Amino acid sequence: MVEEEGLVDLDRPVREYLPEFGLSDSAAAKVVTARHLLTHTSGFAGDAFISTSRGDDAVELFLTDVLPGLPQEIPPGAGFSYNNSGFVVLGRITEVLRGKPFHVLVRERIGEPLGLEHLATVPEEALLHRAALGHVTSKPGGPHEPAPVWSLIPAMGPAGSLLAMSARDLVTFGQAYLENKLVSAETRELLWTPEVDVPDLGGFAQHWGLGWMIFDVEGGRMYGHDGGTIGQSAYFRVIPDQGVVIALLTNGTSQALYHDLVGHLLGELAGYRHPARPVPPEQAPRIAPELYLGRYDAVLTSTEITATEDSEIWAEETPRTDEARALMPEVERRRMVPLDADRLITAEPDRGEYQVLAFRQPGADGRAAYLFRGGRLIPRGD
DSSP states (O other): OTTTTTSOOTTSBGGGTOTTOOOSSHHHHHHOBHHHHHTTOSOBOOOOOOOOOSSTTHHHHIIIIIGGGOOBOSOTTSOOOOOHHHHHHHHHHHHHHHTSOHHHHHIIIIIHHHTOSSEESSHHHHTTSOOOOOEEESSTTOOEEEOSOSSOOGGGGGGTSSOEEOHHHHHHHHHHHHTTSSSOHHHHHHHTSOOEEOOOOSSSOSEEOSSOEEEEEBTEEEEEEEEEETTEEEEEEEEGGGTEEEEEEESSOOHHHIIIIIHHHIIIIIOOBOOOOOOOOSSOOOOOGGGTOEEEEOSSEEEEEEEOTTOOEEEEEEEOSHHHHHHOSSOEEEEEEEEETTEEEESSOBTTBOOEEEEEEEOTTSOEEEEEETTEEEEBOO
């Protein structure tokens, strides 16, 4: 780990390691640190799935050709918003410090020392194994169909777009943290110390450490990370107090399966229990609709919150780019009901799950400045 070896100070500006690091907000570019990137608090747009190259220069080109054009959605350090682009920057720092492409470093510094036998760091390596094709639905509640691609773009490699492995190898990776094989016990505790709180969406992490999700569950605390590409989902949990590691890999959308299967294993193996999943209340609370209504624009999608004359609330998500249209071919429109003063929940489940939307930073006029959806803090666009 470059920080453990003294190669990086997490609180120094990224530009000290990458002089070419630039953003559309030049003031933000001067102050963003590696800690901001690890905790998803840098504030610039995080879902820029813009292809650069299929070669080993893909990450470098993302820094020079894509990053300078990304909008600064929130000020650095102002709040948590999951940021794939930020991890690409972290990947580029390791490439510069180590002098090798990121995917090579993953194999040399993690795969080989741990003896991972079913690991692919680029798609060509996945051909050596029984790699599953992802499955997606073209509309809410529709049937699953083969995904149009197997992986996301090479430039997003440090954010996990190319990485694939077996569940057994992922468990081995988790065990290495319990046994201090990759980092020291002191570094592990730094990684697992909460750095920022996360708005409550039900089932999502309550806190974030240095790159790790942190969950408060009945019985104790657990750590891990989730991942998803087009039609693929991964869930990874480490319960250090009980010495338990759980990995669930699927080739389709699987949040309900995660709660049922992993929730059962948590109880059987660790005596832990997930908090109850949020459901629409029998009696919806009264809310001031002006808090929610409006359009919220992310890089990939736009979400419009509207109300009808009879006070029904609707959320409509529209893809804005070709990359987004690959993820969601059609506009998704769902009826919402108030969950509490600053959250909405879908009135009907989709594949056994209710989706929660949270709203943040209401101004003097009562209108929220941000929508928190799917781990992203999305600014109001209207």
